[in-house]
Amino acid sequence: MKNFQENLNNAKNLHKSGKINKAINIYKKLLKFNNSDAQIYYLIGTAFLQKKNYVESINYLNQAISIRKDIPIYFNNLGIALSQLNQNEDALKNYKKALELKPDLIDAIINSGIAYKKLFKYKKAIKYFDKSLKxxxxxxxxxxxIGNLYKSLGDTEEAHKFYDRAxxxxxxxxxxxxxxxxxYLQKKDFKKALVYFEKVIKINPKFTYALGKLIHTKKHLCDWSDYDLNLDKVLNGIKNKETVIEPFPMLSLIDDPDLQLKNAIIYNNLEFKKYNYEDNNLKSIKSDKIRIGYYGAEFFNHPVLQLTKDxxxxxxxxxxxxxxxxxxxVKDKMHFEIQKYFKKFFDINNNSIEEVVELSRSLKINIAINLTGHTADSKNSIYLSRVAPVQISFVGYSGTMGTNFMDYIIGDKxxxxxxxxxxxxxxxxxxxNxxxxxxxKINVSEKKFxxxxxxxxxxxxxFGSFNNSYKITPEIFTAWMSILKLTKKSVLWLLDNNQIATSNLINEAKRQGVEASRIIFAEKVYYDEHxxxxxxxxxxxxxxxxNGHTTTSEAIRSGVPPITLAGNSFTSRVAGSLLNGIGLNELISTNIKEYISLACELASNKSKYQSIKKKLEENSKILFDSKKYTKDLENIYENLVI
Structure with missing residues (x-):
């Protein structure tokens, strides 16, 4: 090939300017004329690494190393690609080789710390990060x-210090x-979280999931400025297969199961493509008893544990x-109390994916129950290589996970x-049912209110709604204001979730012509008092x-009739499922006009209201027969294993 060096320089310049595909094409042509040039294999491998095509990157970098075993950066970049596929042990071996060749190679030292962090070996991670800092x-x-490391350790103060230094x-x-x-979002300091998410969007409007987090933060604050504009951006982003919003915040934004599925798939393609896994098509090993593994972040005083403890x-x-x-x-009193109901109870916070899979298989778990799904502190990567032959999504996440490794979801008709x-x-x-x-049974305070x-x-x-503020949308709040205006001698009782949300809701009520005195906020109290x-x-x-999920269940248990609007998505049909379960389908509406009309009728028609209330009190026990519920669930489990 004439002008080999000229073409190589041209490819490198294209590579540096971000025109990676064009650079790769030239590199590959050069290989046809010199297939023993380690540098070209390295450059192609690095280009694929930048494109996040880690499998191809590993292939070319291995070929570069087979020709030249004395260049440390080759091993470093191979380690990066392996780590991105979560093969961190193999990544560490390559970082070690790089450091043997060049002990002060800063990238390999930093990357070693990152790999140890991914393996939950935090002491070793800190050792390498400290060495890098020197x-x-x-x-x-x-x-x-280093900030990310302290974030993983739950040391928020140290994490902020290192982010600030960066x-x-x-x-x-x-x-x-x-x-x-x-x-800040994790600590429910929504005001500060909003400031920083706005900074991210200003610098990079396409930063991964920043828009969705911004919207979710604003929803916590009932800040509906640019609500429709941001919603359009989310819809267009999903349409274009962009990483615009994570699955959970999407659930409270729009009632569209098709979009929720597409968005979950986009998320999974980003989140799980970095894992190199094998679905080994496990078969259940028969034993005297069916072995159920309950996997979750919620084994503490959390709604999921409150619902499932029985x-x-x-x-x-x-x-x-x-x-x-x-x-x-969190490890609180409930965390330790619940453990006695399990044959064995494991804390897997600091276990690698491989260790959790190995442990589960050694225990011969027949059915794995994922109680967390796409919510906080999830560990969904453990299901990729199968912790059990049957894997089920249950209670914690209200929608499809959009994956190929969760086999079933518990629902009803x-x-x-x-x-x-x-x-x-x-x-x-x-x-x-x-x-x-x-x-x-649930502990209710004896305090007199x-x-x-x-x-x-x-x-x-x-009228009342004790749901979290992020569930309140402009549309539903406008419906509530219409209800108040149509029922003169009435008030709306809401939770005082945070001061900014309370202020914004009062201002919005005034804007819609409702006196502030008709919106009353309930202060935070202990759960039994609530x-x-x-x-x-x-x-x-x-x-x-x-919908209110636990909140609707609480209302029914308290003898308070709930009215709901049932849509198409999982989240919008939970309250309807509860009401359907006790034969109160007359409290389920299917559109906003019907919802408003139903609320007004029950407020004005005392006879109908009392009839509904009596029916609720007579039927509500069906929902709290935990022994029957468990038996029905066990029947499902038995049919999956036998």
């Missing part, structure tokens, strides 16, 4: 990675800005063995109508498209 104390990438060196470094925003208590121990696998952030099965990658397992579990003590007017009809004061509400107004 060589290059002003490396903002390194400082950000930003002092490079003030427009989006990763550190986004990481600070996420920490299941663990009621399982037939003569037929089933229960194993608990905990990967959450109302929750997921057959026409919607096509929007789920999982097969649907229907409970005979309502899918939503509920404890038989009156309308006066909670600032409610004695003679008014009390359940007790619930009884002072006359009618619970559900949110849409993300």
């Amino acid at each position: 060589i290059d104390p002003n490396n903002y990438l390194l400082l950000n990675n 930003l002092k060196i490079k003030d427009d470094y989006c990763d550190s800005i986004n990481n600070k925003a996420e920490l 299941i663990f208590k009621s399982h037939d121990k003569s037929k089933f063995e229960m194993y608990g696998f905990f990967h959450g952030p 109302f929750l997921i109508p057959k026409k919607n099965y096509k929007f789920y990658t999982e097969k649907i397992l229907n409970m005979p 309502c899918f939503f579990p509920g404890p038989n 009156s309308r006066k003590t909670v600032n409610l007017p004695e003679e008014s009809f009390v 359940l007790k004061r619930f009884e002072l509400m006359d009618l619970s107004l559900d949110t849409f498209p993300y």
Whole structure:
């Protein structure tokens, strides 16, 4: 080939300018004339690494190393590609080789720390990061990675310090800005989180999932500025297969199971393509008892554990063995109390994926129950290589996970109508009644509450919604304001989730012509007291498209009729499932006009209201028969194994 060096220089320049595909094409042509040039294999491998095509990157970098075993950067880049596929042990071997050749190669030292962090070997990670800092104390990438390490350890203060140090060196470094925003969001400091997410969007409007997190933060604050504009950006982003919003915040934004599925698939393609895994098509090993593994972050005083604890208590121990696998952030009284109902209970927070898979297989788990799904502190990567032959999504995440490794989802015929099965990658397992579990008994405070003590007017009809503020949309709040305007002697009782949300809701009510005095906010109290004061509400107004789930169950238990708007998505049909389960379908509306009309009718028609309330009190126990619920669930489990 004439002008070999000229073509190589041209390819390198294209590569440097970001025209990677054109560079790769020239590199490959050059290989035809010199297939023993290690540098070209290295350049192609590095180009594929930049394109996040890690398999191809590994292929070319291995060929480069087969020709030249004395160049440290070859081993370093191979380690990066392997680590991106979560093959961190192999990555570390290559970083070690790179450091044997060049002991002060800063990239290999930093990358070793990252690999150890991924393996949850935090002490070793800190050792390598400290060594890196001594060589290059002003490396903002390194400082950000150390921040991430402390974030994983739950040390928020130290994490912020290192992010701030990174930003002092490079003030427009989006990763550190986004990481600070996420920490504030995690700590429910929504005001600060919003400031930092806005900074990210300003610098890079396409930064991975920043827009979705910005929207979700604003929803917590009931800040609906640019709501429709941002919604359009999300819809267009999903249409273009962009990483615009994570699956969970999408659930409260729009009632469209098709879009939720497409968005989940986009998320999974990003989140799980970095793992090199084998689905080994495990077969159940028969034994005297069916072995159920419950995997979750919620084994503490959390709604998921509150809902499921009676299941663990009621399982037939003569037929089933229960194993608990905990990967959450909190260990409280409930965390330790619940463990006695399991044959064995494991804390897998610091276990690698491979270790969890190996442990589960050694225990011969027949059915794995994923209690967390796409919510906080998930560990979904453990299901990729199968911790059990049968893997089920249950309770924690309200929608399809959009993966090929969750086999089933627990539902019921109302929750997921057959026409919607096509929007789920999982097969649907229907409970005979309502899918939503509920404890038989729950601790309710004996404290005496009156309308006066909670600032409610004695003679008014009390509409209420004790849902989280992020579930309140402009559409549903406008419906609530319409209800108040149509029922003069009434008030709306909401949770005081945060000061900014409260202020924004009051201002919005005024803007819509409703006096601020008609919106009353319930202060935060202990959970048992919250359940007790619930009884002072006359009618619970559900949110849409993300219904009240636990909140609706609490309303029913408290004898408060809830009305709901049932849509098409999982989240918008949970309250309807609960009401359908107790034969109160007359409280389920299918559009906003019907929802408003139903609320107004129950407020004005005392006879109908009392009839509904009586029916609710007579039928509600069905939802809290945890022994029957557990038996029905066990029947499903048995049919999957036998």
